[in-house]
Amino acid sequence: MKSKVAVVRCKEYDFEEVKKTMQESLKLIGGLGNIVRKGNKVLLKPNIAGPFPPEQGATTHPSVIKAMIQLVKEAGGIPVVGDGPGTILPAFEISGIIKVADEEGIEVIPFNKNGFEMVKIPMGEQLKEIYFSKDVLKKDIVISIPKLKTHALVYYTGAIKNMFGAILPDSRKKTHRIDDVELFSKALVDIFTIRKPDLAIMDGIVGMEGVGPTHGPVKKIGVIISSTDSVAIDAVSSSVIGYDPMDIPTIRNAYMRKLGAGRLEQIEILGEQIKEVRIDFKRVPILKGRDKRRFMRLALGHLIVDTNKCKKCKICVEHCPSEAIRLIPYPTIDQKICVYCYCCFELCPEGAVIFDEKSMLGKSS
Ligand code: SF4
Ligand code: SF4
Incomplete structure (x- = not known):
């Protein structure tokens, strides 16, 4: 039997319209x-990538x-x-999630609050075990609510990658040291197998094009997409x-x-068809x-820090998995490491980490 995916148009973030569209999508x-x-x-597992406002x-x-x-309440x-x-607490606050959770009288849980437990990954191709959020493991139902965006490293970030947020931050750092995009992606899929969401519903009303996932240009797409198959x-x-x-x-x-169904011919698309909603989108x-990173280092240019934007908050230093960043006094990236x-x-709140002018990514289509 084909997997079902519902695509329904939604023009803007007017709450009543969003809710009606999501109901329609889920009904399909x-x-x-x-x-x-x-x-x-x-x-409910949204994609709270960092301390960034909704717009x-x-x-x-x-x-x-x-x-x-x-x-869900209904x-x-x-x-x-x-x-x-x-960057946990400012991210929940600034993204606007705390406000709506308060309005609805429900709890927002940073996964580090109740901790992580080591789980085996029997189907793992890259990872055999990892520390995974107890909150995710203990719930009856998991609903993934990703955002439709590009991603500099893995091109696109969606429902599969959204579960990367469920592992211990130190494990995330360690996983990021995998110096090969294919192997890193296998690791993301390994993590996804630990607790496949029961439902995924994509916020595709306004997405991010160019070089996502946090500082690319916003782009109106105008859809809500849902499926039980991530x-x-x-x-x-x-x-x-x-x-x-x-x-x-x-x-x-x-x-x-x-x-799950990765090929379109395995999928029954309900509501709008892809050709009706496909848009011109700048992509990575x-x-x-296999060795995309090496290719980028040699041919596409480097990441550098714009000292005019940098506030010396050290977030980049603390999250770098290879300890390649030193504050002297602004962050300097050791390109060899x-x-x-x-x-x-991705995590710099100021958008101060940028590609140098040699980068092809700035001209992504
Ligand atoms: S580059 Fe960004 S993350 Fe790093 S210290 Fe500066 S402002 Fe903070
Ligand atoms: S400098 Fe930036 S891109 Fe390079 S390893 Fe560190 S965090 Fe990753």
């Missing part, structure tokens, strides 16, 4: 009542979270919102922004491991071959 794939039962403890387009919009909270479930962003929702969402899903290493690897160019994980680029 069989209704939330088939997923959430009365009394279920439900974890930056880097984080799941609070209207989408609020609508999902209400829909289905009889008991929702909480949880994530493990790099691989299928990634296949459809990446196609809406113009990628071939088989070019995205996480989707390709998950498809090859039969974790696909680089074939850098493994091009893009954590500094």
